[in-house]
Amino acid sequence: MTVLLVRADQVVPIDQLIAEIWGEYPPRRAIAGLHVYVSQIRKFLRRPNQSESPVLTRPPGYVLRLGPDRLDFHCFERLVCEGRDHLRERRYQQATATFESALDLWRDPLLDDVCHGPILEGFQTWLKEARLECIEMLTDSRLMLGRHRELVSDLYQLTTEHPLREALHRQLMLALYRCGRRADALHVYQAARKTLNEELGLEPCRALQDMQRAILTSDDRLELHVPA
Template sequence: MRFNLLGQFEIVTRDGRPYFLSRSKVSQLLGLLLLLNGETVSADTMIQELWGENVPRSALTTLQTYIYHARKIFAGLPDGEAVLVTRPTGYVIQVPDENIDVALFGHHVRQARSLLDDGSPEQALTSLDQAFELWRGPVLAGMRTGTVLAGHLTYIDELRYTATDLHVEASKRLGRYREIIPRLRLMVAENPLNESFHAQLIKALHKCGRRAEALQAYRNLWRILDVELGVEPAPELQLLQHQLLARRIVHERS
């Protein structure tokens, strides 16, 4: 049984059939337990996730009802296993990390970092490609999340940014600037205020000899920062723009 949390929450049975979970509190609870695979999650933590500051008097009883329904979900699957276990201090889901896409994503990213540190950019790219193949969309897409889950989701988003940075670095070492441009455009579109992604895109375009596009990418960043924050790009980026303009003038005169 595999658990996919990247994108819409689904369970895939051993025979490959997907079982999509509704966007209910039961699914919210399972998402938390799976993200903390192997860790015992206390009832208090679950209650905080499900109700925040508006905890009803019946919270503990209702939580136990949700656990009961979660066990029924597993029991109703062809290869359902007793993966949800009650502990004296709470509840735990314990399955191999390779059966949870989020955990597998993190493994590939950490492996890529190690390979890059060891001077193996080609192998690092292979690990990163395996990681990106798992990314079907935001974690638990469309599901309501509380404060506990929100913190874990932010961490996974940051891990994706790390994966992108590693992919860019490995590609640069191999001289493959053209290959990273589509991914950087996507990251810029998703994170318009992240100057690092803009900088990487501008540099990649420049390395590919696409100065006009690089300058346009800089103007796009300047416009976004001016409208949203009332600030200018970082000095490093302003210097890069001046270099691009100077080279364009030299090119036009030659």
């Protein structure tokens, strides 16, 4: 069912469904077992006012027709796109509200007991990346609104959970600097640099290096300029 939802309105071939359910070693009667699963799903989704099940047989497999229904992750994707447009146009209040609405739709990517074939693993990776991107853009918009003090604790947690996300380190450095904690901001840079060196043999990216230099020189461009 999860695979059909992820690929809603697209035909999912039988061999892909079998791989999602049983992996590389399906049972001998895998196709018969798949037919049983599909039959159970159709019974579960049957509605009194609908003559046809939303799960249709379409060679070479099955398709789930959503009709007017919408999935949360589709709404999430749309809101992220809208928020990105607001951020690009410097509409920071609207961007913040839109990104927050997107994250309110967030659910755990997939339950541990759900099969993890190539389709679901790829979808889970996409969801995690999309959520982090949304968080980073939300943080940028909040920083532009002068909400740096409330961001510090969350950014410390995020950089601990995602130590290789350089954008999060850069945002934490800026938030700390605007809180008057320049030494702490520079310590964040050194810790990030050490992690990148030890884990990947890399130096920090240009944006992170530029942030360090700007903090060292107290660059005026780091200050929050609020229109009069």
